[in-house]
Amino acid sequence: MQRTKLFFTASNVCQYIKKRNFSGIAIVSSKIIFDKNKWIFEKINKCGLSVKTIFVKDGEKAKTFEQFRYLLDQFLKLGLDKTSVVICIGGGSVGDLSGFASAVYLRGINFINVPTTLLAQVDSTHGGKNGIDFNGFKNQIGTIKLPEAVFVDSKFLKTLKRKQIVDGLGEIIKYGFIKDKTILTDLNDFDKNLQKIIKKSIKCKYFYVDKDLEEKNTRKLLNLGHTFGHAIELKYGVSHGKSVIIGMMKEFEFCEKIGLSGPSARIKLIDILKKLKINIDFDKYIVDKKALMRDKKIYSGFIDFPVVRMPGKSFVKKLSINLIKKY
Numbered sequence: 001m002q003r004t005k006l007f008f009t010a011s012n013v014c015q016y017i018k019k020r021n022f023s024g025i026a027i028v029s030s031k032i033i034f035d036k037n038k039w040i041f042e043k044i045n046k047c048g049l050s051v052k053t054i055f056v057k058d059g060e061k062a063k064t065f066e067q068f069r070y071l072l073d074q075f076l077k078l079g080l081d082k083t084s085v086v087i088c089i090g091g092g093s094v095g096d097l098s099g100f101a102s103a104v105y106l107r108g109i110n111f112i113n114v115p116t117t118l119l120a121q122v123d124s125t126h127g128g129k130n131g132i133d134f135n136g137f138k139n140q141i142g143t144i145k146l147p148e149a150v151f152v153d154s155k156f157l158k159t160l161k162r163k164q165i166v167d168g169l170g171e172i173i174k175y176g177f178i179k180d181k182t183i184l185t186d187l188n189d190f191d192k193n194l195q196k197i198i199k200k201s202i203k204c205k206y207f208y209v210d211k212d213l214e215e216k217n218t219r220k221l222l223n224l225g226h227t228f229g230h231a232i233e234l235k236y237g238v239s240h241g242k243s244v245i246i247g248m249m250k251e252f253e254f255c256e257k258i259g260l261s262g263p264s265a266r267i268k269l270i271d272i273l274k275k276l277k278i279n280i281d282f283d284k285y286i287v288d289k290k291a292l293m294r295d296k297k298i299y300s301g302f303i304d305f306p307v308v309r310m311p312g313k314s315f316v317k318k319l320s321i322n323l324i325k326k327y
Contacts, residue, residue: 004126006202010040010114010153013087014047022110023083024050028071028098030058033090033116036159040089040114052078059242062093063132065141071101075109085110087218088147091117091164092124092240096142099130100181103145113147116156119241122175122201125150127209127222137294140323144214152202154195160307166278167241170225172192172197173272175204176246177265178221181312187272220316223297225251225326231291242280245273250281254327255307260317265308289325 007016017025027044034055036040045051047207054074056062086109088098095113102111115125131142133159137301155163169187175181182199205222212219229247232238238246252266273280298321305319 001201002146002148003206003212005149005150007151008042008153008199010151013040013044013151014110016030016048016149017044017049017085018111020085020095020110021083022049022085023236024078024085025052025082026078026084026086027051027053027087028056028094028101029053029089030094031055032058033094035157037089037116040156044184052091054078056097059091060133061089062090062097063139065132065134067097068101070116070134071097071162072105075101075105080105080109082106082109085112085299087112087114089114089116090120091115092120095120095125096130096139097132099145099147100132100142101127103130103143108172111145111147113150115150115152117160117164118157118198119164119171121152121157122168122198123205126205128213136234137291138234139296140294142305143310146209146213152198154198157194163239163242165174166245167239169276169278170241170244170248172201173269174222174248175201177202177269177308177311178224178306178314179207179312184268184272184311190274190276218316220304221314223304223305224248224308224314227251227292227295227297227303227305228254228287230285230295232285233320234291235288238283238285245269245278246280246282246285249280249307250285250287252308254324257327258323260307261309264310268311292320292324 086102088095113125115121128144128146131139134140186197208219225244225248228250229243232246233243255261304316307317308314
């Protein structure tokens with residue numbers, strides 16, 4: 001497996017593109033992202049190659065079959081070939097769509113990711129999971145294909161709203177619980193430690209991705225908060241990162257109730273959220289059984305469930321779906 005090339009500035013994107021000798025560039029983004037980050041589009045347009053920009057919908061609205069078909073249609077109209085490159089500039093949803101289309105068009109063309117949200121910078125852009133929602137359920141169709149390069153730049157984060165930062169914090173907190181508990185300590189001064197936190201989070205992500213790209217074993221730990229969280233996201237329309245936080249809390253409670261873990265993780269999460277001034281009424285949200293049963297991770301009536309014994313110590317436990325539904 002070829003490792004994704006990782007850069008912590010977007011200023012050298014043209015330098016990288018010129019070295020790769022691409023025949024042309026198709027940028028995939030949204031109008032919202034374009035209006036906030038025109039500097040990166042201007043930079044790529046000066047790379048000396050033919051550049052075309054395709055705008056898709058922003059957020060979860062990007063992850064539809066209609067948007068997927070539209071993107072493939074645009075690739076065809078632009079005459080993209082195997083030596084072209086698709087550059088996604090956007091958050092996790094636009095990245096999921098762009099990566100999926102790039103993975104299947106001509107059976108795979110070059111793909112570069114420039115993540116503009118904290119969530120995408122620390123999580124979704126690095127794992128190779130691409131796809132769309134289908135018939136009202138999350139991530140039902142997709143592929144696993146790593147981008148060849150990722151340009152992480154904190155300059156993009158200055159355009160984000162508070163709720164988008166909270167979205168990223170959901171995934172960051174997850175890393176602290178499953179592997180690197182020093183991240184949880186760094187969160188005591190989030191602004192001061194931002195760059196350190198981003199790099200530690202990415203390191204955690206690649207620790208599992210490098211070992212288990214297709215999620216057959218240890219990578220399943222990255223699903224902490226996502227089993228219950230996706231069901232919450234679908235039922236209540238909560239943003240992904242916030243739903244992961246809610247999912248973690250409810251999964252911690254569940255694991256305590258069935259005797260798989262003690263209260264340390266749940267208590268720590270409450271403390272972290274208080275320090276970060278993230279206020280969530282957890283009792284307001286109930287995991288929807290119908291959405292839970294459509295989780296793509298279920299097999300033969302079972303699911304491999306991430307369990308946090310204590311912050312930084314985790315394992316995967318095979319659980320019956322009937323047990324979870326009973327809870």
